């Protein structure tokens with residue numbers, strides 16, 4: 484799809500890459516519960532991570548047994564992940580997920596803090612691509628927000644866009660959609676996933692699904 488906001492969203496994250504880790508430092512503790520749930524899924528040979536960013540979750544995925552393919556649109560994000568985690572067991576790929584098609588099937592597909600950046604008009608297409616990336620009997624895991632944080636509420640507009648500032652004062656409009664968990668589970672059930680969702684903290688969920696269909 485060619486929504487100009489989706490390009491602006493990539494530009495925002497390219498520019499934010501160098502300040503990203505610092506900006507999420509207050510959430511690191513909060514994400515420990517999510518990392519624990521991810522590790523509890525077990526070990527996998529081939530793992531795909533979408534929108535890997537600076538590698539915050541990639542690091543956990545490397546402890547889950549196999550080879551990780553980490554995809555992101557922002558070369559600056561991928562570069563930080565590469566510097567942090569190295570190349571051993573990780574293949575980095577630059578791709579725009581709104582144009583991406585999976586090249587193969589994986590045992591586990593994971594993405595954190597990405598689904599809320601997929602606009603509702605692109606959700607079905609994105610989720611069906613994800614389904615095609617998960618092998619039969621393979622797993623999907625998602626971490627994201629089901630509700631806005633207090634900070635999100637302050638800057639929220641009446642739609643699924645949000646304004647995000649950078650340290651240098653520039654401001655970007657990006658997508659921020661809080662998907663209803665029943666709706667999301669229903670869509671994934673229709674795509675052949677058996678799904679289980681756990682809320683952690685006041686705004687985040689961990690969803691895991693096995694592809695049975």
Ligand SMILES: C[S@@+](CC[C@H](N)C(=O)[O-])C[C@H]1O[C@@H](n2cnc3c(N)ncnc32)[C@H](O)[C@@H]1O
Pocket residue numbers: 489492493496497533534535536537538539540554555556557560578579580581594595596597600
């Ligand atoms: C909120 S960050 C999440 C990063 C990481 N998953 C984490 O939780 O720390 C969103 C990520 O999506 C990436 N991104 C934005 N638009 C994208 C697109 N169209 N295709 C692929 N990645 C994109 C950004 O570069 C950024 O790394």
